[in-house]
Amino acid sequence: MPETVLSQVAECFRLMGEPARLRILNTLRDNRELTVTQLVELTGLGQANLSKHLQLLYAAAFVSRRREGLYVWYSIADQETIELCDLMCARLDREAEPSPQASPA
Amino acid sequence: MPETVLSQVAECFRLMGEPARLRILNTLRDNRELTVTQLVELTGLGQANLSKHLQLLYAAAFVSRRREGLYVWYSIADQETIELCDLMCARLDREAEPSPQASPA
DNA sequence: CGGCAATATAACTGGTCGGTAATGTGGTCG
DNA sequence: CGACCACATTACCGACCAGTTATATTGCCG
Numbered sequence: 001m002p003e004t005v006l007s008q009v010a011e012c013f014r015l016m017g018e019p020a021r022l023r024i025l026n027t028l029r030d031n032r033e034l035t036v037t038q039l040v041e042l043t044g045l046g047q048a049n050l051s052k053h054l055q056l057l058y059a060a061a062f063v064s065r066r067r068e069g070l071y072v073w074y075s076i077a078d079q080e081t082i083e084l085c086d087l088m089c090a091r092l093d094r095e096a097e098p099s100p101q102a103s104p105a
Numbered sequence: 106m107p108e109t110v111l112s113q114v115a116e117c118f119r120l121m122g123e124p125a126r127l128r129i130l131n132t133l134r135d136n137r138e139l140t141v142t143q144l145v146e147l148t149g150l151g152q153a154n155l156s157k158h159l160q161l162l163y164a165a166a167f168v169s170r171r172r173e174g175l176y177v178w179y180s181i182a183d184q185e186t187i188e189l190c191d192l193m194c195a196r197l198d199r200e201a202e203p204s205p206q207a208s209p210a
Numbered sequence: 211c212g213g214c215a216a217t218a219t220a221a222c223t224g225g226t227c228g229g230t231a232a233t234g235t236g237g238t239c240g
Numbered sequence: 241c242g243a244c245c246a247c248a249t250t251a252c253c254g255a256c257c258a259g260t261t262a263t264a265t266t267g268c269c270g
Contacts, residue, residue, distance in 0.1 A: 001128075001131050003124065005194075005197075006124045006127050006128055006131070007124045008197055009127060009190070009193050009194060009197060010121070010122050010123055010124045010126075010127050011122070012122075012193050012196065012197065013118050013119075013121040013122035013123075013127075013193060014118075014119065014122025014123070015122070016115070016118040016122070017115050017116070017117075017118035017119025017120070017121070017122045018115055018118075018119070018257095018258080019108065019111045019112045019115045020258075020259090021115075022111050022114060022115050022118075023106070023111055026106050026111070035216080035217090036216070036217060036218090037215095037216065037217085045259090046259070046260065046261095047216090047217080047218095048217095048218080048219080048259080048260070048261080048262090049258070049259055049260075051217060051218055051219085052218085052219085052258085052259090053258090054217095054218095055218080055219090061196075061200050067266095067267090069216095069267070069268065070215060070216050070217080070266080070267060070268060071216070071217090072216080072217065072218095078196075080192060080195065080196050080199075081196075083192060084189065084192055084193065084196075085114065087185060087188060087189055087192065088114050088117050088118060088189065089110075089114060090185065091117065091166075091183075091185050091186075091189075092110075092113055092114060092117065094185075095166050123227090123228080125228075125229090140246080140247090141246070141247055141248090142245095142246065142247085150229090151229070151230065151231095152246090152247075152248095153229080153230065153231075153232090153247095153248080153249080153250095154228075154229055154230070155247095156247060156248055156249080157228085157229090157248085157249085158228090159247095159248095160248075160249090172237095174237070174238070174246095175236085175237060175238065175245060175246050175247085176246065176247090177246075177247065177248095
């Protein structure tokens with residue numbers, strides 16, 4: 001496995017390893033498509049900060065965007081992005097309760 | 106989605122978002138179980154550096170370990186960890202060649 | 211064209227993290 | 241018990257990054 005590929009994969013994971021970006025993705029998941037202003041309201045992030053995160057997510061193709069007049073509508077780019085989140089969440093859940101029959105008196 | 110959960114998920118992604126750690130996981134994937142010294146040789150990472158990464162991966166339950174005399178044998182903890190890597194790689198591959206029928210003369 | 215709204219970018223800063231060198235710890239063997 | 245080996249931990253430093261403030265760009269409208 002060449003170093004360049006590893007770095008690319010790592011970069012993708014790193015992008016998802018930020019609470020603010022996960023919040024953006026999660027918000028977009030609940031609301032199919034949102035403008036930046038709507039995302040500012042829903043996530044509570046600052047406008048400049050949010051915009052910067054969106055550029056990163058877009059550059060890595062985690063989100064799509066389309067222009068409509070003054071507004072730019074963002075949405076999650078593909079299903080795999082959601083699957084990655086779900087898979088990681090499943091890991092955490094399983095770790096939280098490793099033995100269902102345990103908890104003795 | 107509460108902030109605490111988001112941070113936990115982000116932390117997991119962040120841990121995988123480092124070339125050195127992905128190299129460790131990938132090396133462990135090829136060789137079912139390895140000692141720290143073997144990992145030093147195979148990954149080319151420094152011993153202290155490697156040991157630190159291993160502690161992080163172990164704390165997040167990405168790897169398991171067992172003691173055997175002087176040696177500590179490390180291995181990947183579960184299949185989901187591998188699935189996460191594969192899913193992210195698949196994303197990258199698909200992005201690299203978005204339209205198979207393209208490339209016109 | 212002038213002003214305004216929505217979004218993007220630039221410059222800056224504090225905090226965090228990866229790599230390394232030095233040291234500590236636990237276990238084995240003679 | 242003392243030297244040695246495998247591994248872990250500490251302390252430190254340079255690089256990178258998230259957040260903020262200020263400013264620039266883009267597109268609409270009157």
